[in-house]
Amino acid sequence: MFNNFPLWPERASTMAGNVDALFIFLLVLSGLMCVLIYVLILYFAARYRKRPGHVAEQIEGSTPLELTWSIIPMGIFLVIFFWGAVIFFQERTPPRGATEVYVVAKQWMWKLQHEDGQREINELHVPVGRDIKMIMTSQDVIHSFYVPAFRIKQDVLPGRYTTAWFRATQPGTYHLFCAEYCGTQHSGMIGQVVVMEPAQYEAWLGGTTSGAPLAVTGQRLFAELGCSTCHRSDTQGRGPDLQGVFGKVVLLEDGRTVTADENYIRESILTPGAKVVSGYKPIMPTFQGMVSDEQLNALVAYIKSLSQSQVPTKSAAATSPQPQIQQVQ
Amino acid sequence: MAEHSSSVGFYILIFAILLVLTATTVGAAFINLGPLNPILALGIATVKALLVVLFFMHVKGASEKMTKVVILAGLFWLLLLLGLTLADYGTRLWS
Amino acid sequence: MSTTAIAVAEHENYLNKEYGIKSWLLTTDHKRIALLYLMSITFFFFIGGFFALLIRLELLTPAGDLVQADTYNKLFTMHGMVMVFFFLIPVVPATLGNFLVPMMIGAKDLAFPRINLLSWYLYMIGGVLIMHCMLTGGVDTGWTFYTPYSTAFTNTKIIEAGLAAFVAGFSSIFTGLNFIVTVHRMRAPGMTWSRLPLFIWSQYATSIIMILGTPVIAITIVLVAAERLFHLGIFDPKLGGDPLLFQHLFWFYSHPAVYIMILPSMGIISEIIPCFSRKRIFGYKFVALSSIGIAVLGFLVWAHHMFVAGMSVYAALVFSFLSFLVAIPSAIKIFNWTATMYKGSISYQTPMLYAFGFLGLFTIGGLTGLFLASLGIDVHVTDTYFVVAHFHYIMVGGVLMGYLGGMHFWWPKISGRMYPEGWGRLAALIVFIGFNLTFFPQFILGYLGMPRRYWDYSHMPEFQILNVLSTAGSTILGVGYLLPMVYFLWSMRYGKLAPDNPWNAAGLEWKTSSPPTTYNFDETPVVDFEAYDYEHIPDREVPGES
């Protein structure tokens, strides 16, 4: 019967235990708080009920008491705050080297694409025990990527990337919900996350008709769209060399610096004028409206791949760091 | 009420200062002061606003404390709105 | 009971001074305006409740079978809008507040009686607009109107609904303005700030929020309307805008607005508990200042509704921390109310039963607010039924309980009649049981992960049992709300005549006749006693005691 009437959600990611621990702590704390208050109220109500001969005793108040019951809760609140904040930071900091999945949300479906090019709709297959980072954007309105069993949720916004990550611990099939109201079929924008043993997962990977890996698609686009005419790996291009840009701190023309993350790459392609790299002229044309969200994802994946050791192309050999790029730490 | 701060002559004086400040702010906009440009522009605007509020709206001297409290509360809340919103936008790129 | 006997016994008062529709629609008497509000607000409560029942019926089964998806989306949107903008925000200030604020401080009326009447008309214009909007199609964005769905995607009547909220907002601004000026300028001689009843303090704090918060939602609505009508790019990412900016502006008002709702009810509780404990309130100064504290701190926490919205992580930290701060003044109140009962002489009339209900349910609602304010937990439970349960615990379990308690407490003053005590207690019990049955299961649903605003959960049949419990509870709750409606109406004609001070309570409003005369007092009272001066009020039997 408990299959039909669960009282606690499944726990299938490394994060779930942390969240549950804090939740249980809060439940116990609140329980105690409620019991304290209810018992006092009921006790007073019974003990001091109005009856002949009983007269209320007037009490003004007491500053020490007031301070006590302000400061002690304050202390407790601080504990909850810090604990919650720590979990939040874990949730918000994808580990390095996580496998990436690009997510595009639209009314009313989830489109997911793996690094290796497999596409899925409303379904996500992942292996147990591997860090998965989702890089998400929306084609229309705000949606929210929610997997209760993993205790993760992140709104998915049009016009920019948001990210979330998890590491599944239990093979199984779990609900994937859209948690931000997004129109008529909001409640139909659901799917599932299938967590598999690594071996099964490999089999699944092999069984799907995968396109080219995302970065390779990106590389093809990079050539087709003419990016490569300006961005070349020699120093002759009119644009900066994109080798190793991702993850670095970029110095801008107006003196600001930014970290080149997914959103920066995306912005550089769509609104190149917004952040001009120091030492370059703002001649890059905008690609707004010329590339779809999926193509953008592929370009981003490609540019990212240029900063990783396992570069998909032979041509991209290691180059000397460009002057405008400063090493992080 | 302090009589000198509500005479016709005094009003005209304030008016003249306001006009001069307007001219100044326009002029200053054409000089390159770098990041100081907007600061100066807003600074002058604030001086002008203060003149209007203090002397034309008679907040200085004539009116009672409550008026000042109300105005300060309004400004404080405005800063809350601007400041805390900026706190989000200003730190978005940090991580 | 013969009607003639009653007529003879009745003195001239605000109710029978003039008759006829015009004498009501053009009145500037704050008490009559309060009654106008009472009628219109009650109407909207039942409209909102009717939608709630339909929502619950739809969720009885996992499949979306009772109504269409679009209809369901409109149902919860209109439920939220009506309940928030047309019921819960005005309910206590505009009815009990309007009626009591001048009386409690010994004034003849509010400072601007005509603006007060204007407020009601604005409320009604807003109300007519929202009714028209509902009858001709409604809105399906959720009461939060998130962009870009609201500005660029939905084809429902956003502009009209926005206009309704805009107009109703100005009604609220004018009420707040009126209260603040009244409290500052119209207090009777001797009514110092430290003698103000706590209900006045809470109304004052509420008014601060109304004045400083409401204009921001007004301009936000204007911007949304402009974007929708003229394709101005302000929030729409397609046009280069940022949808999160809308959320900031929206919650800058809408979070403090939840304190507009709760503070007045807290004020009511601060009146009821001393009266039925026959005691001066414990820690008067702290309870009074905590209202102001909530009003101010309440403005610092709005983005706790946006933890997963894509906001900066650091801003999230700040807002989470501040959310905990605002819980402190609420805690102070809870503890002081409890302490007030200590060594009191407590009796259990209906208002006191509602006060007990308030304490119990608000505590649960508030504590679960802390769950939400805690970043790590919020990521999992935001936009699930956990949030739905949290706010119904506070808004229905807290605010509505407090309001009903206040209505019973002051009904003798308002109508000049007593309500039937036995029925009153029965209704309070039904409401309490029905409420918990409706909303407690939603906490569990939420932690299980059921998202809110879901019309259909046929792929998640495991959620059904809890939903059935919730629906069952809501029907009980509905009965609980209908009962007071019925017996209040009944008592207007058949209820026992109320003495001037049935509860033997402190406070100026009890020193005038029931119902009061048009200018409240024959002579402006001079106050030479502290608030809650129960020490000097000889105890005697009050109605409903046994």
Next chain:
Amino acid sequence: MSHSSAATAPNPALRHHFAEMEQQKNAASLGMWLFLVTEIMFFGGMFCAYLIYRLQHFNDFAAASQSLSIKLGATNTAVLITSSLTVVLAVHAARHGKRKLLVLYLLATIVLGCTFLGVKAVEYTDKFKEHHVPGPSFNFAPEYMQGHPEQSPVDMRHAEMFFSLYFVMTGMHALHMIIGVGLFSGLTWLAWKGRYTKDYYTPIEMAGLYWHFVDVVWIYLFPLLYLISRHR
């Protein structure tokens, strides 16, 4: 201010629920100031949006701002400041019970207010002609960046956003001006009929406060909208 205490007969303008004129006047003044605070927050929402986007898209905003006419903007600032002067002189006249002077200053204020609105209308028409009104016909040729090839190309969408905010902010401000002109028209009529005396001119004073407030809003709008990076 309250010479009325000497008079035994209550002032006919005293409303029933107030004890004395002083109390009534103080209530009105506090009420008006509170209302102005709500106005601060009302405009504050727009200033907030403006601030955020200006910081985010500074170059585009600067470029778009260059297309506004400083001449017209500065003229209007002067007009508005002058109208503030006439208002304060009107209040002054009322305080001293000079009815004709009061009416004269009020009329001057109305004329100045209308001048402001007229200039604004000219500016709007210009924008309309230049296709700078957001919407399908919007077109922002960055001719204002001529001679500055080092500048990045202007993102049309962000320039459009500047104009969106420009129209909303100045539009809301103009709406307040229109209300103010209407208000003063009514007051002029009543003043002409002799409704206001040395002892009772609260409405004039309150309307004055409102007008000054609208002036202050413009004092900020002008540099924020018109004077971005003009030195380039």
